[in-house]
Amino acid sequence: MVTAASTLLSPAVLKEARRRERRAAWAQTRIAWLFIAPAVIMVTVFLLTPVVFNVILSFTKWQKFTGLDQFAGFNNYARLFRVPYFSEALGNTAVWVVGAVIFPLAVGLGLALLLRNIPFQETFKSLFFLPRVLAPTAVGAIWYYVYAPHGVLNSAVSNLTGTPFDFGWLYSSATVSGSVIFTFVWQTLGITMVLLLLGLAAIPKDPIEAARVDGASSGQIFRHIIWPLLLPTVLVVTILNVAAGFTTFDLLWVMAGDYPGKRTLSLAVYMYYESFSNGAWAYGSAVAVVLGAMVILVSALLALVQSRVTKNIR
Amino acid sequence: MAVDITDRQFISGLIEKERKAQRVGGRWLVVPIIVLAIAYLTPLYYLFVTVFKTSTEYARKGVLELPDSLGPIIDNTIQAWTIAHLGEAALNSFSYALVGGVLAVAFAAAAAYGMTRLTLIGANGWFMLIFTGTLFPFQMYLVPLLFGYQRLGLINSWFGMLLLYVAICIPFPLLVLRNSFASITKEVDEAARIEGASEWRVFVSMIVPNAIGPMIALFLLQFTFIWNDLLFSSILANGIEVRSIMVALQSLQGTYSTLGPNVVITAALISSIPTVLLFIALRKYFMAGLQLGTK
Numbered sequence: 001m002v003t004a005a006s007t008l009l010s011p012a013v014l015k016e017a018r019r020r021e022r023r024a025a026w027a028q029t030r031i032a033w034l035f036i037a038p039a040v041i042m043v044t045v046f047l048l049t050p051v052v053f054n055v056i057l058s059f060t061k062w063q064k065f066t067g068l069d070q071f072a073g074f075n076n077y078a079r080l081f082r083v084p085y086f087s088e089a090l091g092n093t094a095v096w097v098v099g100a101v102i103f104p105l106a107v108g109l110g111l112a113l114l115l116r117n118i119p120f121q122e123t124f125k126s127l128f129f130l131p132r133v134l135a136p137t138a139v140g141a142i143w144y145y146v147y148a149p150h151g152v153l154n155s156a157v158s159n160l161t162g163t164p165f166d167f168g169w170l171y172s173s174a175t176v177s178g179s180v181i182f183t184f185v186w187q188t189l190g191i192t193m194v195l196l197l198l199g200l201a202a203i204p205k206d207p208i209e210a211a212r213v214d215g216a217s218s219g220q221i222f223r224h225i226i227w228p229l230l231l232p233t234v235l236v237v238t239i240l241n242v243a244a245g246f247t248t249f250d251l252l253w254v255m256a257g258d259y260p261g262k263r264t265l266s267l268a269v270y271m272y273y274e275s276f277s278n279g280a281w282a283y284g285s286a287v288a289v290v291l292g293a294m295v296i297l298v299s300a301l302l303a304l305v306q307s308r309v310t311k312n313i314r
Numbered sequence: 315m316a317v318d319i320t321d322r323q324f325i326s327g328l329i330e331k332e333r334k335a336q337r338v339g340g341r342w343l344v345v346p347i348i349v350l351a352i353a354y355l356t357p358l359y360y361l362f363v364t365v366f367k368t369s370t371e372y373a374r375k376g377v378l379e380l381p382d383s384l385g386p387i388i389d390n391t392i393q394a395w396t397i398a399h400l401g402e403a404a405l406n407s408f409s410y411a412l413v414g415g416v417l418a419v420a421f422a423a424a425a426a427y428g429m430t431r432l433t434l435i436g437a438n439g440w441f442m443l444i445f446t447g448t449l450f451p452f453q454m455y456l457v458p459l460l461f462g463y464q465r466l467g468l469i470n471s472w473f474g475m476l477l478l479y480v481a482i483c484i485p486f487p488l489l490v491l492r493n494s495f496a497s498i499t500k501e502v503d504e505a506a507r508i509e510g511a512s513e514w515r516v517f518v519s520m521i522v523p524n525a526i527g528p529m530i531a532l533f534l535l536q537f538t539f540i541w542n543d544l545l546f547s548s549i550l551a552n553g554i555e556v557r558s559i560m561v562a563l564q565s566l567q568g569t570y571s572t573l574g575p576n577v578v579i580t581a582a583l584i585s586s587i588p589t590v591l592l593f594i595a596l597r598k599y600f601m602a603g604l605q606l607g608t609k
Contacts, residue, residue, distance in 0.1 A: 024433075025433045026434060026435065028433040028434070029432075029433060029434050029435045029436075031428075031432060031513050032428035032429070032430070032432040032433070032434035032437075033434075034426040034428075035425060035427050035428030035432065035513075035517070036424070036425040036429065036434070036440055037422045038421040038424060038425070039421045039422060039424065039425035039444055039484050039488060040425070040440060040443065040444065042421065042477070042480055042481040042484055043443070043446075043447045043481055043484055043485060044443070045481070046455075046459070046477060046478050046482070047447040047450075047455065047481055047482065047485075048443070048446060049445065049457035049458070049462075050454070050455045050459050051450050051454050051455065051463065053458035053461075053462070054454045054458050057457060057458065090549050101429060104427045111347075111350075114343050114346070114347055115347065118343050118344050118347065119344065120344070124347060124351060127351050127354070127355065128351070128354060130355070130358065131357075131358070132350075133586070133589055133590050134582075134586045134589075134590070135541065135542040135560060135563075135585055135586055135589065136542060136544070137542070137544045137560040137563050137564055137582075137585070138563065138583070138585050138586045139582075140497070140583035141563060141564075141566075141567045141578055141579065141581070141582040142357055142360070142361055142582055143357065144567060145360075145364075145377075145575045145578075145579065146357055146360065148575075150376065150377070151377060152356065152357065152360050152377050155377050155378070156378075169348050172414045182546045186354070186357070221354035243451075246451060247451045247452065247453065249453075249544070249545050250542075250544045250545065250560075251453075253544070253564075254544075254564055254567065257567070267453075268451070268453055271453045271456075272456070272545075272609070273458065274523075276460075276549060279427075281457050281461075284456075284457055285457050285458075287453075288451070288453040288456070289454065289554055290451050291451055291453055291454075292451055292454045293487070294454070295449075295450075295451050296449055296450070300506060301448070
């Protein structure tokens with residue numbers, strides 16, 4: 001008996017068992033490869049290869065007849081800092097990110113708190129959600145005429161003030177970004193609100209009731225109970241809207257198509273304009289790399305904050 | 315007056331009174347919300363009165379005035395339809411969205427199966443590889459895709475456009491399905507395997523039916539994304555025979571357009587019909603899909 005047990009556990013037997021296990025694992029891995037192959041191939045060929053190629057491209061020099069075979073070092077990047085269009089586009093992108101985060105959150109939270117305990121909540125929820133179901137291009141086309149000189153907004157202002165008003169909201173550098181951001185908020189407010197309502201619904205009622213009985217004001221309850229518990233949802237919404245703020249293209253391209261300085265409206269538009277309207281492929285690629293680096297950096301920071309917050313709550 | 319806080323009835327009476335006060339306050343909140351909702355929906359109201367106006371009527375009347383009759387929508391539709399080839403574009407977009415959405419979710423599901431239900435050496439590495447596909451902004455794909463497509467002859471082709479849509483719609487469903495597949499108990503497939511079922515059989519008849527809800531929600535999200543796409547199709551497939559509905563819509567609008575707003579806005583309405591109908595019919599799945607996006 002003793003000898004049998006010791007041969008069972010002898011190094012040779014153990015090694016053999018481990019080898020058999022590994023062989024079985026590899027056998028299953030080979031089957032698993034078949035399952036993951038379509039996804040891996042598609043993503044690698046159509047998404048990851050282009051990204052690598054984009055980075056390489058940003059270090060080349062585009063010439064009309066010889067193509068992209070000349071390396072240019074950091075020339076394209078150096079050019080970014082010299083060109084005022086780029087810094088303007090960068091500034092407007094910052095405005096977009098801040099606007100796309102703050103307005104949906106502030107208005108959406110206000111709406112969610114208002115809607116929380118009123119009759120017909122579902123109906124109102126659907127109404128505010130409606131614009132989200134339309135395509136951004138269609139929304140852009142509609143709002144293009146809302147802001148037009150003889151459009152909805154100006155005639156509303158004329159009727160309210162009694163004096164004719166025909167301001168071109170999408171033609172003035174002072175109002176074009178704000179107008180398109182307003183449309184963005186109009187379209188995405190519904191989703192932000194729905195997500196916040198879900199977050200609010202998940203907050204337990206007991207501590208709120210207890211605080212109220214103890215004489216806490218609504219403001220105190222919001223600040224000390226609701227807000228900390230809602231923070232994870234707020235962060236999710238922020239992450240979604242930051243990404244949208246960096247990369248929104250459709251609305252800008254459709255609504256501000258007539259604006260002479262449209263290339264400076266955001267980095268996403270600037271990249272598109274330089275690459276596909278100006279044919280500056282290599283330079284456009286450098287803009288795309290800068291945009292990508294910023295998106296990834298900011299998303300990583302937010303993900304870090306998010307993991308901190310969820311850890312604290314648990 | 316002394317208050318006995320140990321008196322349960324007294325306390326619950328207080329809470330009841332408080333709740334009632336809240337409910338009454340709640341009822342009054344409906345008024346500002348209705349005002350806000352009306353202002354919010356004005357652009358949509360504008361959409362609906364405009365599609366029933368003729369160009370001359372649009373120029374003559376106030377923008378928010380009611381139309382004379384419902385008739386002009388037919389002429390507006392015919393104009394938009396023939397000038398922008400909307401029918402062809404709608405068919406293109408519908409086929410991209412349907413085939414692309416189905417294939418992307420199917421590929422993502424297969425990959426999720428391989429990563430969660432089978433022993434896959436290096437599963438996390440493979441997952442990270444695909445997940446990387448969600449990190450970069452679309453602007454980083456554009457120029458290389460244009461060059462690559464030109465070289466491979468995929469430019470301006472239905473198939474080339476479809477390939478990109480499938481690829482771009484894989485990473486997010488994989489992220490979600492990996493979680494939902496992992497939450498299905500192991501006994502489900504182990505029992506089937508002991509009975510001698512192949513891995514394919516286990517995948518198709520045990521795992522997929524268990525996660526059909528999220529898969530439908532994911533399909534709807536991807537369908538909507540592809541249908542709404544303007545960016546990729548404006549660069550890779552803008553020929554009239556292959557272009558998407560959003561490119562067609564955009565071609566109607568803008569400075570060089572001689573068409574009245576009534577025609578352009580009719581086209582905008584037409585281009586939104588499929589996703590609006592899907593939303594109404596499958597609201598439950600749609601909302602579930604949105605929540606998927608937050609996990």
